Structure formats: C-alpha cells, structure tokens
Amino acid sequence: MRKIRVWKALARGVLLESLRRKDLWVVAILGFLIICAAGALGFFGINGLQAFVKDLGVTVLGLFSTIMAVLTSCRLLPEEIKQRTLYPLLSRPISRFDLLFGKWLGAVVVTWAAFLLLVALTAGALMTFNVRFEPIMLQYVVAKMMGLAVVCAVSLAMGTFMTPQAAATLSFILAFGSSMLIRGLIMAYDASNPYMAWIFKLINVSLPQYSLFDLGGRAANIGWSPVPPWVMAFLFTYMVVYCGAMLTLSWAKFRRQTI
Amino acid sequence: MGARYASPGQCRAREHTGAPKASRAETDNCAVIGDAIWVEDLHVRYRAKNGRWVNAVQGLSFSVKPGEVVGFLGPNGAGKSSTLKVLMGFVEPKSGACEVFGLKAGSLEAKSRIGYLPEVAVYYPFLTPVETLTLYGELQGLSGASLKQECRDLLELVGLKDAQTKLNKTLSKGMLQRVGIAQSLLGKPELLILDEVTSGLDPVGRKELRSLMKDRQKEGATLFFSSHELSEVDMLCDRILLINKGVFVEERQMDALKDELRKYVLVYSGAPPLVGLASDLDEVGAGSIRASFATKQDLLQGLDRVSQAGGHVDDVVAQEGSLEEYFIERIKEAA
Numbered sequence: 001m002r003k004i005r006v007w008k009a010l011a012r013g014v015l016l017e018s019l020r021r022k023d024l025w026v027v028a029i030l031g032f033l034i035i036c037a038a039g040a041l042g043f044f045g046i047n048g049l050q051a052f053v054k055d056l057g058v059t060v061l062g063l064f065s066t067i068m069a070v071l072t073s074c075r076l077l078p079e080e081i082k083q084r085t086l087y088p089l090l091s092r093p094i095s096r097f098d099l100l101f102g103k104w105l106g107a108v109v110v111t112w113a114a115f116l117l118l119v120a121l122t123a124g125a126l127m128t129f130n131v132r133f134e135p136i137m138l139q140y141v142v143a144k145m146m147g148l149a150v151v152c153a154v155s156l157a158m159g160t161f162m163t164p165q166a167a168a169t170l171s172f173i174l175a176f177g178s179s180m181l182i183r184g185l186i187m188a189y190d191a192s193n194p195y196m197a198w199i200f201k202l203i204n205v206s207l208p209q210y211s212l213f214d215l216g217g218r219a220a221n222i223g224w225s226p227v228p229p230w231v232m233a234f235l236f237t238y239m240v241v242y243c244g245a246m247l248t249l250s251w252a253k254f255r256r257q258t259i
Numbered sequence: 260m261g262a263r264y265a266s267p268g269q270c271r272a273r274e275h276t277g278a279p280k281a282s283r284a285e286t287d288n289c290a291v292i293g294d295a296i297w298v299e300d301l302h303v304r305y306r307a308k309n310g311r312w313v314n315a316v317q318g319l320s321f322s323v324k325p326g327e328v329v330g331f332l333g334p335n336g337a338g339k340s341s342t343l344k345v346l347m348g349f350v351e352p353k354s355g356a357c358e359v360f361g362l363k364a365g366s367l368e369a370k371s372r373i374g375y376l377p378e379v380a381v382y383y384p385f386l387t388p389v390e391t392l393t394l395y396g397e398l399q400g401l402s403g404a405s406l407k408q409e410c411r412d413l414l415e416l417v418g419l420k421d422a423q424t425k426l427n428k429t430l431s432k433g434m435l436q437r438v439g440i441a442q443s444l445l446g447k448p449e450l451l452i453l454d455e456v457t458s459g460l461d462p463v464g465r466k467e468l469r470s471l472m473k474d475r476q477k478e479g480a481t482l483f484f485s486s487h488e489l490s491e492v493d494m495l496c497d498r499i500l501l502i503n504k505g506v507f508v509e510e511r512q513m514d515a516l517k518d519e520l521r522k523y524v525l526v527y528s529g530a531p532p533l534v535g536l537a538s539d540l541d542e543v544g545a546g547s548i549r550a551s552f553a554t555k556q557d558l559l560q561g562l563d564r565v566s567q568a569g570g571h572v573d574d575v576v577a578q579e580g581s582l583e584e585y586f587i588e589r590i591k592e593a594a
Contacts, residue, residue: 092368
C-alpha cells in the first residue's frame with residue numbers, strides 16, 4: 001500500500017507539472033486545429049472519403065501522442081538531476097526504483113491524458129462527417145495506449161543513459177523508424193549466414209516492436225473486423241514485459257549513480 | 260532522547276580507537292546504538308571531467324550523539340557536502356563505514372528518521388509550497404488530514420503562510436530556502452542534516468531559523484549542519500567538526516572553544532605593569548595600562564596585584580574571541 005501511495009504521489013507531481021507547463025493545452029490546441037482542418041475538408045465536400053479522414057485522424061493521433069510521450073519521458077530524470085530537485089525526493093524513504101516507476105507512471109498518465117484528449121477531439125471531428133465508429137476503433141485506442149506506455153518506458157530508459165536531447169532523438173528514431181528498422185533487419189537476416197542471422201534476430205527482438213500496437217491501418221478501413229482477444233492479451237503481455245525490462249535497465253544504471 | 264535500538268541483524272561489534280573516533284554506547288550484544296551519526300574511515304572520490312579521480316573525502320571519522328547540535332565546518336571544497344551526501348545515500352563511498360542510528364546510511368529505514376535540507380534550494384517550479392510539502396510528506400509516509408495540517412503548520416512556522424499557494428517559480432531565493440527548511444521538518448525527524456542552512460536567508464529569517472532549530476533540539480532532535488556563517492555556528496552549536504581538503508582537522512566543544520578564545524582586559528592606573536601574568540600590555544595614556552589575560556584566573560590574580568599595589572581599576576572587560584580568526588588560522592595550519 002505504501003509503495004502505491006509513493007507511486008501515486010510521484011505520478012501526480014509529473015501530471016501537475018505538465019498541466020501547469022501547459023503541455024496538455026498545447027495538445028488541446030493542436031486537436032482544435034485538427035477539427036478546423038477537418039471542417040475545411042468538409043467545406044469542400046468529402047463524401048466517400050471517410051476512410052481517408054479516419055486514416056488522417058489516426059495518423060495525427062499517433063504522431064502527436066508519440067511526440068508527447070517521448071518529450072515527457074526522456075527529460076524526467078536528467079532534468080531532476082540537473083535542477084537538483086532529486087535531492088529532496090531521494091532523501092525520503094523511497095527506493096530509486098520507486099522513484100523511476102513513479103516517474104514513468106506519471107509520464108504514462110500525462111501521455112494517455114493527451115492521447116485521450118486528442119481522441120475525443122478527433123472523434124468529434126469525424127462525427128461531423130458521419131463517420132461510423134466500429135469496435136476496431138476502441139481496440140485501436142487501447143492498443144495505442146499500451147504502445148505509448150512502451151514509448152514512455154523506452155524514453156525514460158534512454159534518459160538515464162544520455163542527455164535529454166540525445167535521448168529524445170534516439171527515442172524518435174525508434175518510435176517513428178522502428179518498422180523500417182525491423183524490415184531492414186528481417187531482410188538482413190534472410191540474406192545472412194546462420195550465425196549473423198541469429199544476431200540480427202536478437203537485435204530485432206530487443207528493439208521495441210511499436211508497429212505491433214498500431215491498429216491504425218485496420219481502424220482506418222471501413223468494415224474491418226476487430227482483432228481476436230488473444231491479440232490484445234499478447235499486446236498487454238508484451239507491454240508489461242518490455243516496460244519491465246526498460247525500467248529494470250534504467251534502475252540498473254540509476255541505482256548506484258552518483259547524484 | 261535516549262539511545263536507539265537497532266535490530267540484532269543490523270548490529271555489529273565495533274571498536275573505536277583514538278581521537279576523534281568517539282566511543283559508542285553499545286552493549287556487549289550490540290543491541291543499543293548510541294550514536295545518531297557514526298562515520299569511520301570514510302573515503303569518497305569523484306571522477307572529474309578529465310577522467311581523473313578526485314579524492315573528496317579521505318579517511319574521515321567522527322560521531323554525533325543524539326540530541327547534539329554539531330556544526331560541520333570547512334572551506335569550499337573541503338568535502339562537507341560529499342560527506343552529507345554519503346549520509347543520505349546519494350553517493351557511494353569508495354570505502355569506510357557510515358551509519359545513522361546504527362542503520363546503514365542511505366537505507367530506507369535510516370532515511371525515514373532524517374530530515375534533509377540540500378545545499379541548493381531548488382523545488383519544482385510549477386508546484387506551490389503547499390503542493391511541494393504534500394508531495395514530500397506523502398513520500399515520507401504521511402497522509403490524510405494530519406499531513407494537510409502539518410503542511411499548513413510548517414508553512415506558518417517558516418513564515419510562508421501567505422505564499423503557500425504561489426508557484427515556487429515566483430518565490431525568492433530566501434522563500435525557497437524556507438520551503439526547503441519546512442520540507443526537512445516534515446514528519447518530525449529525529450535527525451536534521453542541513454547543508455548550508457542559512458543560505459539565502461535575511462537576518463530576520465536567520466533569527467527565526469535559530470529559534471526553530473533550538474526548539475527542535477529541545478524536542479530531542481539531533482542537528483548536524485554545514486555552514487559558512489560562523490555566527491550561526493557560534494549561536495547554535497554544542498560542538499564543531501572542522502575538515503579541510505577532505506581530511507579531518509579537529510573537533511571542539513563550543514563552550515571550551517569560546518573559553519579559549521575569550522580574552523579578559525583590565526585597564527588600571529597607579530600600579531606597575533603585570534609582567535609575566537598578562538599576555539599583552541599596552542600603555543593607554545595618562546599612566547593607564549591595558550592588560551590582556553588569557554584566562555579568568557589570570558585576570559583575578561591581576562586584580563589582586565593591582566589592589567595590593569594600591570592601584571585603581573578603571574575598567575574590566577571580557578572580550579569574546581573571533582571564531583572567524585580561529586577558523587582561518589586552523590585551516591591555514593592544516594593546509
């Protein structure tokens with residue numbers, strides 16, 4: 001119970017700071033602009049282009065929420081160290097893992113709040129075109145939220161090993177280029193000897209498989225059926241395992257770090 | 260505040276030898292731990308930007324008894340903050356032992372008994388003082404109405420009642436230091452470790468802080484603080500520990516040190532100079548002599564001699580010695 005209270009307090013601190021720093025409001029403004037853009041499309045008439053509008057919606061959602069996740073998470077720890085706000089935190093009877101977990105939880109809450117805000121605004125925009133919502137849309141939202149939790153864990157881990165700028169750059173490369181990287185790795189191990197193929201496979205498995213969480217392609221199409229429940233269960237398991245691995249990696253670096 | 264009890268697993272038989280290592284009030288089975296802070300042969304080093312190791316603390320040993328107020332002094336770069344960081348578990352020492360109430364320094368159990376004020380008062384700019392204290396209070400294990408009440412009381416105590424809902428980024432350095440002092444007092448810690456405690460405070464703030472610290476001491480808390488403000492040290496401390504370049508220089512009881520630094524001055528006329536008794540003799544005009552004495556005993560003897568010689572005592576003054584001069588002299592000697 002005490003640990004949960006500690007994580008909750010740390011996460012609330014991150015959320016409060018993000019709200020006061022107006023990060024979420026920036027997202028809200030961006031969402032408003034999406035509605036305006038959609039309204040402009042509506043002005044020119046887009047009957048029959050529901051799939052395009054849905055695709056545009058999920059692309060914008062994915063883009064902004066990932067940016068929010070990376071920028072919130074990768075600066076959490078380096079900024080605490082740089083500004084020396086870490087001292088009064090760590091002088092409390094909390095472990096360094098609790099601190100990392102609480103901060104990650106805060107970043108996830110902020111990112112999910114931003115994502116859900118965007119979802120609400122995009123949904124509002126789509127409804128103006130009478131776009132039909134299907135169960136796959138709900139699965140898309142849930143899967144994306146799980147994917148964002150992984151983005152937060154990866155960015156936080158990067159932030160413990162490098163400067164916020166370097167961590168943000170690498171996190172963006174992984175977040176937006178992971179499908180390309182993975183495709184390249186698959187091509188590489190298809191063309192390699194067994195030993196090298198094994199190494200490439202290992203690298204592939206180690207990299208975050210963000211594309212698994214992206215059901216945007218299915219959601220954008222009209223009439224596509226939802227994915228089976230075991231797929232969602234697998235995504236959930238993958239999220240738990242990968243986030244656990246990233247937090248453990250961060251803790252391994254941070255637990256003896258001189259601050 | 261009496262001796263603390265550590266669990267048998269946390270106890271180890273130890274033997275201290277030589278000054279300044281204080282004897283520990285331990286029983287044979289090591290169940291009673293007497294010291295609030297115990298540091299033995301501490302070595303701390305950092306890797307500099309050029310890749311070289313820099314020794315911040317070298318073989319430091321000292322102890323602080325429960326209820327004591329101890330000033331930790333030394334020039335910039337002496338290793339004070341490094342030692343305090345080891346006590347808080349922020350830095351892993353290269354070697355040596357460091358315990359707080361018989362518990363490993365930096366352990367969660369040890370930290371739950373400490374209130375810490377960092378050297379630089381920086382708190383989340385987008386939180387208010389009351390939110391800041393609530394956050395730290397929750398991490399300390401406090402919750403509910405009692406936490407809210409304690410936050411309110413502490414902010415009132417440090418004079419931030421009217422600023423409790425302003426964002427930290429709008430507060431002055433002195434006000435942030437007050438936020439820091441308030442957060443260090445959350446949960447009524449048994450040991451207060453304060454790094455540069457008076458930094459940023461105005462004279463009124465310093466006086467209030469002194470009174471607050473004295474109150475905490477009366478309640479039984481142990482105070483261990485570093486400061487460059489020797490007047491604060493003079494007014495607050497029972498004992499001082501002096502370090503320079505990471506090496507222990509000396510420890511002194513403040514009462515004894517003040518006695519040693521105090522000079523007694525006798526101005527008299529109509530009697531011969533008190534040669535051999537006074538440490539310093541000056542003619543101050545019209546047959547008056549000003550004699551300085553190192554001890555009260557010498558002064559009394561001087562007064563006797565003047566009286567026996569039929570002289571006239573014009574003035575007797577007890578001059579407090581300068582702690583600053585003493586500090587500078589000792590650091591020079593150590594260097």
